[in-house]
Amino acid sequence: MSDRLPVSCLHAATRRELLLGSGALFAWAFVPKIARAEGRDPRFLTIVLRGALDGLAAVAPVGDPDWVKLRGDNALKPDGAKPGLPLDGFFALNPAMPNLHRLYKAGQATVVHAVATPYRERSHFDGQDVLESGLARPGRADTGWLNRALTRLEPDDRVRTSQNGRRTFAVGPITPLVVRGPAPVLSWVPPRLPPVSDDTTMRLLDLYRHADPTFARVLEDRIGLATLGPDTPPANRPGEMGPAVQIGGIIQVRSYFAEAAGAAAKFLANPDGPRVGALALDGWDTHNNEGAINGRLSDLLGALDAALAAVETNMGPAWSETVVTLVTEFGRTGRINGTEGTDHGTATVALLLGGAVKGGRVVADWPGVKESDLHEKRDLKATTDLRAVLKGLLRDHLRIDERVLASDIFPGSDDVRPIGGLLG
Amino acid sequence: MALDPRGAALALHRFGFGPRAGTIAAIASDPRGALLAELDRPNAGRIPDAGLMSSGAAGRMASDFFAERAAKQRLETRRQEAAKQEAAKLAAANPAMQDAAQSSAQNPAMENAGMEKPADAKSADAKTADTKPADPKPATPPPAQPETPLVENFFREAKAHYDAAVRAELGFAERLVWFWSNHFCVNSDTTAAAGAYEREAIRPHVLGKFAELLLAAESHPAMLLYLDNVNSMGPNSTTGLNINRGLNENLGREILELHTLGVRTGYNQEDVVSFAKVITGWTLHNPAFNPERGGEFLYHPRMHEPGPQTVLGKAYRDTGLEQGRAVLADLARQPATALHVATKLARHFVADDPPPTLVETLRAKFVETDGDLWQVSRALVTAPESWAPEQAKIKRPSEWIVSYLRAHAVNGVDVRRMTGGLTRLGEPLWRPPAPIGFSDRNDAWLDGLAHRLDIANNYAQNNAERLDANEMLEIALGQLASAETRAAVKRAETKQQALTLLLMAPEFQRR
Numbered sequence: 001m002s003d004r005l006p007v008s009c010l011h012a013a014t015r016r017e018l019l020l021g022s023g024a025l026f027a028w029a030f031v032p033k034i035a036r037a038e039g040r041d042p043r044f045l046t047i048v049l050r051g052a053l054d055g056l057a058a059v060a061p062v063g064d065p066d067w068v069k070l071r072g073d074n075a076l077k078p079d080g081a082k083p084g085l086p087l088d089g090f091f092a093l094n095p096a097m098p099n100l101h102r103l104y105k106a107g108q109a110t111v112v113h114a115v116a117t118p119y120r121e122r123s124h125f126d127g128q129d130v131l132e133s134g135l136a137r138p139g140r141a142d143t144g145w146l147n148r149a150l151t152r153l154e155p156d157d158r159v160r161t162s163q164n165g166r167r168t169f170a171v172g173p174i175t176p177l178v179v180r181g182p183a184p185v186l187s188w189v190p191p192r193l194p195p196v197s198d199d200t201t202m203r204l205l206d207l208y209r210h211a212d213p214t215f216a217r218v219l220e221d222r223i224g225l226a227t228l229g230p231d232t233p234p235a236n237r238p239g240e241m242g243p244a245v246q247i248g249g250i251i252q253v254r255s256y257f258a259e260a261a262g263a264a265a266k267f268l269a270n271p272d273g274p275r276v277g278a279l280a281l282d283g284w285d286t287h288n289n290e291g292a293i294n295g296r297l298s299d300l301l302g303a304l305d306a307a308l309a310a311v312e313t314n315m316g317p318a319w320s321e322t323v324v325t326l327v328t329e330f331g332r333t334g335r336i337n338g339t340e341g342t343d344h345g346t347a348t349v350a351l352l353l354g355g356a357v358k359g360g361r362v363v364a365d366w367p368g369v370k371e372s373d374l375h376e377k378r379d380l381k382a383t384t385d386l387r388a389v390l391k392g393l394l395r396d397h398l399r400i401d402e403r404v405l406a407s408d409i410f411p412g413s414d415d416v417r418p419i420g421g422l423l424g
Numbered sequence: 425m426a427l428d429p430r431g432a433a434l435a436l437h438r439f440g441f442g443p444r445a446g447t448i449a450a451i452a453s454d455p456r457g458a459l460l461a462e463l464d465r466p467n468a469g470r471i472p473d474a475g476l477m478s479s480g481a482a483g484r485m486a487s488d489f490f491a492e493r494a495a496k497q498r499l500e501t502r503r504q505e506a507a508k509q510e511a512a513k514l515a516a517a518n519p520a521m522q523d524a525a526q527s528s529a530q531n532p533a534m535e536n537a538g539m540e541k542p543a544d545a546k547s548a549d550a551k552t553a554d555t556k557p558a559d560p561k562p563a564t565p566p567p568a569q570p571e572t573p574l575v576e577n578f579f580r581e582a583k584a585h586y587d588a589a590v591r592a593e594l595g596f597a598e599r600l601v602w603f604w605s606n607h608f609c610v611n612s613d614t615t616a617a618a619g620a621y622e623r624e625a626i627r628p629h630v631l632g633k634f635a636e637l638l639l640a641a642e643s644h645p646a647m648l649l650y651l652d653n654v655n656s657m658g659p660n661s662t663t664g665l666n667i668n669r670g671l672n673e674n675l676g677r678e679i680l681e682l683h684t685l686g687v688r689t690g691y692n693q694e695d696v697v698s699f700a701k702v703i704t705g706w707t708l709h710n711p712a713f714n715p716e717r718g719g720e721f722l723y724h725p726r727m728h729e730p731g732p733q734t735v736l737g738k739a740y741r742d743t744g745l746e747q748g749r750a751v752l753a754d755l756a757r758q759p760a761t762a763l764h765v766a767t768k769l770a771r772h773f774v775a776d777d778p779p780p781t782l783v784e785t786l787r788a789k790f791v792e793t794d795g796d797l798w799q800v801s802r803a804l805v806t807a808p809e810s811w812a813p814e815q816a817k818i819k820r821p822s823e824w825i826v827s828y829l830r831a832h833a834v835n836g837v838d839v840r841r842m843t844g845g846l847t848r849l850g851e852p853l854w855r856p857p858a859p860i861g862f863s864d865r866n867d868a869w870l871d872g873l874a875h876r877l878d879i880a881n882n883y884a885q886n887n888a889e890r891l892d893a894n895e896m897l898e899i900a901l902g903q904l905a906s907a908e909t910r911a912a913v914k915r916a917e918t919k920q921q922a923l924t925l926l927l928m929a930p931e932f933q934r935r
Contacts, residue, residue, distance in 0.1 A: 051917040177889060199921070203916070204924075211906050219873065219877075282917070284917075285921075
């Protein structure tokens, strides 16, 4: 009797599984009609760096006399074995980011420093809520500033009809808060799953070492750390932990970053495609062994740099009308902590790049890094409100009305004037 | 009565499928009482059959499908042969035409391949192809598999199976269903009726008499197919003599070794052969020739070995079908069976090497009540030893996934994702590696922990935005959560990381 069930049909990963497998990347087809009336066709991509990027490690104030005192051996310097890439004489870029440096030199990248959202506590989740919701305080926000901005743009008729009546396009099944809201979103998912971050793995291993030695042993095997005794928590063995968990991991991270960001650019570049998109890249919470110059953060910044290069390449001619903005929930402590890392802080950097950016400069009202200059004597002080940057970009790039920006997009931000002149 | 929220959480993980929102509080006044009460609900262990195929219908459907497919292929081969001959004729007449003739002979084959794809094209594949404005070079997904009626039926059954677990109030009765379904496992690779089998043979009896469960399982078409009894015939039976075929010992042996007495409990090869002879003729109506009852159980006297048989020292007269029933009834009452069942239950629910006193309690209850599984299940919950070793067991992958779906207030599973994930985790539904079923020992599942991390990370990636891991921790673990787990979840870098750590926490992986 031949009533065998064909096994292959049950094993195969279906397209649907792939579609549901991951979500990181979103974009949609609301077109800035007013801008288009001026003969422009602007593209706007927001990349959220979740976990709190150490802005001082990405862009260091090498000209500040207190800088090396603050960071010690971990301070990026203008000279030495791995010197920072010079920006304006005062600031230097992390050497893991040559592409960003090239764009900066070409006048297509701007660094905004000592910038922060209005959030002054140090919880990731609340910080991300404020960053992505555009609200002044954390709460149960269910819409993001980028989505609300979209609703102020007219859906383009041409796009509407060209895509079988679907007005919108997006990437990924689950929308990050920044693009959640009333403007409809259609998604695409990078086929590759983002890997479990080393950080998550290490935290889990730490938990297992304290609570479940059997599980710890299994996880150690997986990450090739079987030689380390289970009685040795990661923080105590920085030299051995660092490289061991990164081999392999960072390769996956690099390919995921580049694939996700590069795909977003291809969608945005298409003449009939979306004009605005967002994606989130995780992994910036560098509490242990930060490795800003040689190590984990350096690797992550390198992966990010490669992703930015992929965006530029895939944008093609549309690059000239593109603004990419990179934001993170807050910065990190000025000083290195007891485990060669940094803890949650306040101000950090925002990076703006693209052909439409008036680049080649660092925008900063530098607060200094003497102890007395630090926020609560520990964090880089915020002298620029991130909302001022975002409002400037939305106003000048997408032509969103300034009053709407203050009332609907970043409610309660009347006092925060948009920064003009960010675009060329 | 004093509230015991910690005991409630433990009860839900160990004997149920984990808490849903509010269940810890709901049973905190009497966790054990709540478990016992679930066994007394009307229809405990059962699910509605509405819309699901009986095993006979599934068997006929599968048989029809394969027959039609084979017929199509034959027709196609015939057409290709004809085209080839035609082309050869033309080529002989005009050698320049040879190439064109060859390609025209191949075309129909390609059309036919396309015909088997589902016409509704409801796959996401078709939709995204329309709307994809650019070519972002995603890795090519595997080609869409045509979904056969067998696969559709499998997924309907699988969904009913998992939904019952996800929706159950506590899940103790469902856990018993899963336990017995694994004890009497069948394999989807050999039957289209694995889902129907669980509903027809297992569910009605998990709180009844073991003897009834045993008979229902061993005489079910899915079991007869899986363990090769359908073509087993007495060497001296009418059919056996006519076609010179004989015995297949497989089912007989596995009933003794796995389903009743247990391995090395005193039976010998002669018992196996005799018992296999006893159950010759236990087969199916052939669906190829019987459109009404094909795929259903059939006792076929012509295949039955004539004469008395001796099993475990007892002689059984040849009473046809009744001979097999009589042996099964006696096997259900063998002391070794009671010990085997008691040990397996205790191992599954409590510890790999369960406290001997617990096994003894269950064994004695089994013997005392003539294998009343309701009584034995109650004894399992009321025995103090069942609560002593805390969370000694690692949840099976399926139990773990169901428990996190419950904590997330999911009411219906995405069955294709779920079965796909469980296949990756080494627990493909109704496809155990061997007739012994999926292992009930921790070491079998420990190595898969790293894969669970991938699944957890993936799930968190897709759901973290909507969920608060700290709230989930209270729902799913409550006072069972260790200080370390609380701290790890609280200090996580992202919502996704917090959720991943919670799903991977030892208290959530164990039960």
